[in-house]
Amino acid sequence: MEISFKNGDAVLTNVKCFNLPLTLDCGQAFRWEEQRDGSWSGVVKGVFLNISKNDDTVILKNTTKENYENIWKNYFDFDRDYEAICQRLKQDSLIAPTVDEYYGIRILNQDSWEALCSFVISQQNNIKRIKGIIDRLCRTYGDRVCDGCYSFPSAERLSRLSVEDFEALGTGYRAKYLERLAKDVAGGKIDLEKIKGLSLEEARKELLNIYGVGVKVANCALLFGFGFYDAFPVDVWMKRVMEYYPNGLPECFDGIGGIAQQYLFHWARNNL
């Protein structure tokens, strides 16, 4: 992969194993929207991005070298060799055809606060509704980034809301979880940065102490927001997949179970 900066854009050539719709709309992130021209727009850490891909060339519109280095390189996981990872996953004959069919799913390194909130909202909920709730949350309490674009609101901002405020967004019974979560993060009772530095088991234990966070939500947050690629979320779809692995997960998933999980999750949603 090579990078250049032309006309204000970041241009990446020879990009391998990166499918935009599969990566941005596979249920790991809830804020990317496809545009009429096939590009995708979203806001990450308060910065708007429009990204498009033709063949092996990716264009990040209006992106400085600083923003690329500070945000997007890590967010899209560009330094990780997904070709090699996919080859390794395909040592398991069950996942091999799935990796081929949905080739190009990457794990996004999302902001830990946004990921944790999003997956608390996600519980016992469907993806369409999750997107709607998060969209209303950002429009109502986020900062305006550009026309119609808003940042994900900070814990400090949300710590000033009541349970009723969260209910008004359609969060249902999850409102009380979000209300306490925002106050605990804003008040320093929960230290997300500290959790990033722990081992997977220790980090999971910390997240499980949070009101409204169980094993599934913890694993999603760990995988999508805290950089733990071995976290393996099991929801109702993955429970169906697990029937195909009665003896547990294959050895070739070790260390990258979360990436395997995302391929299997996508397959399950389309086939089961």
Next chain:
DNA sequence: GTCCAGGCATGCA
């Protein structure tokens, strides 16, 4: 009307 969705807290054994 019933069932379901990237589940969890609670109470009870």
Next chain:
DNA sequence: TGCATGCATGGA
């Protein structure tokens, strides 16, 4: 420790 139950909401 494990299991049953209630929970908000909206689409199918």
